[in-house]
Amino acid sequence: MALFSNLLGRMFSGKKPAPTQVVPLKDERTFVAQKHSCPACHTHLDEGELERNLFVCPQCSHHFRITPVERIKFLSDPGTFQEFSSEVQTTNPIGFPGYEAKLNEAKAATGLADAILNGFVQIDGRKAIFSIMTFKFMGGSMGSVAGEKLTRALLTGIEKRLPVILFTTSGGMRMQEGIFSLMQMAKTSAAIAQMELSQIPLFVVLTDPTYGGVTASFAMLGDVIIAEPGASIGFAGPRVIESTIRQKLPEGFQKSEFLLQKGFIDAIVSRAELKKTLGFLIDTHMARLKVR
Amino acid sequence: MALFSNLLGRMFSGKKPAPTQVVPLKDERTFVAQKHSCPACHTHLDEGELERNLFVCPQCSHHFRITPVERIKFLSDPGTFQEFSSEVQTTNPIGFPGYEAKLNEAKAATGLADAILNGFVQIDGRKAIFSIMTFKFMGGSMGSVAGEKLTRALLTGIEKRLPVILFTTSGGMRMQEGIFSLMQMAKTSAAIAQMELSQIPLFVVLTDPTYGGVTASFAMLGDVIIAEPGASIGFAGPRVIESTIRQKLPEGFQKSEFLLQKGFIDAIVSRAELKKTLGFLIDTHMARLKVR
Amino acid sequence: MDQTEIQKKIQELQSLAEKSSVDIQSDLKRLQEKLSEGRVTPQDLWKRVLLARNSDRPTTLEVISHITEQFLELHGDRVFGDDPALVGGVGLMDGRPITFIGHQKGRNMKENIRRNYGWAHPEGYRKALRLAHEAEKFGRPLVTFIDTAGAYPGLAAEERGIGEAIARNLKEFALLKIPVICFILGEGGSGGAIGIAVGNEVFMLENSYYSVISPEGCASILMRDPSKAPEAAAQLKMQPQDLLSFGVIDGIIPEPPGGAHTDHAYTAANIKQQILESLKRLEQKTGEQLARERMTKFLAMGRFVEEEGSKQNFFQRLFGLNKKN
């Protein structure tokens, strides 16, 4: 966590913080494991070229999983990201055996304190709040810290009248925090209820993969819900479902395109278009708030 | 219309009207046409016995279509019905050829001014408003008068803080009134929107048959929606659907039980239980209003 | 359309003579006939019904693309599916955010199979309502485009409650605290049309129609002969001038002389101009006023007779005007 400056502390003191220096997380992509070829179309890829293409396969448009830092880089104006709420840190609330060790492992591997990162950003000059999950930190599992940070992002949006943009990726709730982790579903949804009353827009960007309690709470509560192409999104995982219904799942089940057809997302937007789309959504959803 | 006293006029003058003497309409039942046997189970039936059984077949529980006057008799306390809004009368708003003749025919056959009858009633001592449609009057088709009377029933409910109970039966909108008849869908729904703001309860009782614009407006907008057993309820008629999809419709399609399973009605209540159920609904929905 | 207007149209048409397509020629002829006769025949009216159904007329998405700088289609009803026959989204028109919804027909067989010929299912109406509420939450005006022969009369539509979906829209649209402006683009078919047409102001394109039943349906029920649709169409009084005279709509949007399909840009420009004019009026009002006026407008729809004075008393009493006791 020393990686990101503690913005919130400074906010309280009233000083305007300097833009934070961000350091890339370790690779979250399946790229290396696939021996420098696209896992979808098996084309051989050059890592530099892939990065220039926002980690989207130039052949088949497969969207690789990316880190929060890369999202910030691709979707916000350079140098505008200012982290906040990094002072919130994980504990072992129900004394679950082995949880501390797992946490330390994940912290070492990612350089992050937990599975979520909050910050103020600008998108082509428009102010907004990002709350970004990462799958690399214990499968993006949602415990007390992720819930608290997400909640702070939402409530800060209300306080500062800024649109909030959530990027989801998660395997579900973090079972090592027991009932506290389940409660994060209600907690984050209550924060969104508060946003609803304040009429501050919430935009959700679903990325691969988003499952479990995250799908059954804030991921489905955006005023506008966007998905990256080809992302897997669902409540129960495919293996659980297959063992329940005892048959193979159809092709494309739980993919972004499936959710679009089933009526649960507003649009599928490619990574290259996403920054422009988010800017447009801010313009169309903040007009009244600006007038006031 | 001379049949029913004009209550509204008296309401304006502030005089309390006497209970109205109601006269039975001509038979709306399929009974006679079926040569004194139940159209569902073909049991031979005695008309007196059938009436004592609320026009429900004692063998198979087939619910015969009944007249507004019979509904009043079966569902409200004797002598409490007081008609209102009978001063609203039908005209030929778009000059549709032959409409007047058809109207006169229907008036003569039913003794009613149009397809709907409004009145104040009491249900085991609880005050309420009834608005009752009849299929016998031009297939229960909904024109300006039915729309206006229904709207007055709803708005009177708001004004007097009384629950409103609608009994629907209709083949759809009255095409002879052209666009005015279509507008009744929006009109009655706007009145229900007004009720929503006032938090006055609306209970809908769907009876056989309820179709078309009635189903696509007030019939589906009750706070609680009850159906009589075995009633046919839908938007498009079965023949239209069969000719669209070019196949036979499944058994039980558009019946009350089908709608219950599909999630569009709250409960199916037999005619014998209906009065008690309506009383219960009034008790459970008017508690707050009474406290005020 | 009065004589002067028809005269003006003919002049417009003549000035377009160089581009003269068969369409324009036949329209010209039709209008000249109208002028000479002094009034239209059922056959004239029927041509306009066919014009309303012309598959080259501008569709919802085309009109939107003409009148907005940027538009994002938003999908889904959040409960069952996304209906390609009823679309919607948010756009910027002269930099101002507006939510659009409308029936979407296809241009050819393939598109029409996908769009179900603009016959929407319940999920279409539910998406429309969701987007209307989204517009209300963020204070955007709502513009709707009606272009459907009707809600789909199919088994699945009944199973999923097409009646409930339309009914809910009628009620909820009455309550919206934003400006709602509606345009009948082509076919305004019955419940399927009014399901997204409860607006503060409702306009019809010159060659559109808006009716409680299709002329074919009316002819087959009342005359037991669907081929008598032209007569039924005349009797139903379903064309813009009729509805304007009834006070059911608020204005007629001019089409190019040959019909909207001959010049999408011109038609769209007229629609845009009307939106701007209407917004100028409507944006003066509070959300409560807009909802109340819309509700009162539809509560007053219908024609009937009654005993002297009682109607006025009824509404006076209910809306607190001239309250006596």
Add this chain to the structure above:
Amino acid sequence: MDQTEIQKKIQELQSLAEKSSVDIQSDLKRLQEKLSEGRVTPQDLWKRVLLARNSDRPTTLEVISHITEQFLELHGDRVFGDDPALVGGVGLMDGRPITFIGHQKGRNMKENIRRNYGWAHPEGYRKALRLAHEAEKFGRPLVTFIDTAGAYPGLAAEERGIGEAIARNLKEFALLKIPVICFILGEGGSGGAIGIAVGNEVFMLENSYYSVISPEGCASILMRDPSKAPEAAAQLKMQPQDLLSFGVIDGIIPEPPGGAHTDHAYTAANIKQQILESLKRLEQKTGEQLARERMTKFLAMGRFVEEEGSKQNFFQRLFGLNKKN
């Protein structure tokens, strides 16, 4: 449960000795063991998990029929279907109207097939929300009964958006301007449970559990051995005393000594008493207070550490307490 309570239970059990079923005997033994050891073992806890799943426990509809004079089940989500695994309706309890919703399990195989073993689909959660809004509109308190292993993990549930349905409930329940009182009757399984458990006050029956994951699921993921479920159950701290000590629930409803299944009337009477007590408190408050308190309660859920003072500052700032600038 402290020592005195356990002592009391043993006395109760002994007084029931004449009716002594095997259940009671084994419970007696279990509780005596607890007492002698001073603390429970994973095997003790596991017996309680099995008790929570006992198919003879009182179900939602049984509890309702015990505590109301009159009850009408209300069906349907108004968009897709009626879910027999999640039921609801309106009832009169001591003459006061209350809306009830709850998961419904079957008593035998046939009933369970119909009720899908209490695993609800999206339409169940949507019906629950509809009834909650109906209760709010008419100012009735809402009482919910949770008894599910989880939301149904099936293809159709995913297609119809089980995630969306639960999520929407979590948000909308937070806003309800009525008293909301929740009871975990038996199994409180994960998202499927919390989807109807956002209450002002939440209670657990003595032998129920409430957990983010089933013990079997936890054991197979973390220990790669589902048979280690008893250990996982102990580690997950999912039983009433745990949750009460965490401040996640507000109280524990006593069951008869042999478990709730041995005496439905007694269990229901305890639930009714708790409803009456809670209502006495909650009905003092305005709708706004109730919604605000419920929201604040859930916003405060979670355990973490942070730099000195910052949390307090954060909430102070947001909720306008001690506002400085």
